[in-house]
Amino acid sequence: MATTKATSELRLGLGGFLRAWREQLSPGDVGLPNTARRRAKGLRREEVAALSGVSVAWYTWLEQGRVDTSRQVLDAVARALRLDDAAHRHALALGGFVSTAEEPHTAYDPNLRAMLDGWPDSPALLLGPALDILAWNPAYAALGPDPADIPEERRNLLLLLVEDARQQRVLPDWEPIAIDLYRHLRTRADRRPGDEGFRRLTDRLRSARPDLDAWWACRSIGDFASRTVEIASRHDGTSHPYGMTLLLTPQPQDTAILVLTPHRPARTPEPTDPPSPDAPPSGVPRP
Structure with missing residues (x-):
């Protein structure tokens, strides 16, 4: 299982991003029963860990930016947190799975x-x-x-x-x-x-x-x-x-x-005069 070595700044960014997303979710959002009143908002770390198939300690280290992760495990965490496509791509980039090479900002085609x-x-x-x-x-x-x-x-x-x-x-x-x-x-x-x-x-x-x-x-x-x-x-x-x-x-x-x-205004058809009462049906030639 390949693990990409992310920089410490990327790891910290990933941990902060996952934590912020976790705090936005409720148990009902991920199919868990709503329990008694909670002291902290959002899901608990142990709940995300269980849904992702990893240990609570390892997931805690992930949020703290202390460990690298594999693409497979990060995908599992993304599913557990119900990340949408944009957020999932962002998490992968922070995990070191997308190139972060800088390019000149002023040059353009x-x-x-x-x-x-x-x-x-x-x-x-x-x-x-x-x-x-x-x-x-x-x-x-x-x-x-x-x-x-x-x-x-x-x-x-x-x-x-x-x-x-x-x-x-x-x-x-x-x-x-x-x-x-x-x-x-x-x-x-x-x-x-x-x-x-x-x-x-x-x-x-x-x-x-x-x-x-x-x-x-x-x-x-x-x-x-x-x-x-x-x-x-x-x-x-x-x-x-x-x-x-x-x-x-x-x-x-x-x-x-x-x-x-x-936005162009919709064109309305120009009104036409009603046919004369003695006009022949459409398509019928006049005598």
Whole structure:
């Protein structure tokens, strides 16, 4: 049974992630009977250990980041904790079963920029692994605020969402988007424990919005889900619906494209005059 040697930082990240997930579950979530009142929230370690087929001591060490694990055992723990697909992939990466090799963050395929420019009516951003804005198309610049008017060191989508009032006016319902983007970010950050870019961004987020510290301390992860958002015109304030989608590019670039697709109003058929009472049935030639 092969065991991958994860770094101490990855092991600690895996342990914290499993513990946070365990604390969110109740016995009923995993098919166990609800017993008397519990002193601590969530499942007990011994319950997860029994469901996973490992000893309580070993599972405790796993949460403490003291042991490496095999893919087979980590899969069993994932099943016991009812991890969804995104969380399961994240746990495997933290366990050392996915490459964490770093790639340059600023370089990107020029064809991606050409793709953005090919969407004249759909505002789009090209984002780096830490959600830095690498490129944008004219449609996004027209939507506002134009990234060209923002200092390069502040061109980060998540940072702009939480601290830039102009961005918040354009996207009034920005909070759930920012939360989901941060979960998306954590999915990648935990796989790159030595990457200073992620750490610097989290420090900047804490500094910019200390009132949202519960967000920055949260360990939940997940893939960004497509949704419909209301975009307010910066000219007259009227709102228009857009579909928001985050497209992930193939690794090793680890970039993403955020695209806003305008919703077209459904076309209603033009009314037609009712047929004359003395008109022949359809398909019957007139005499």
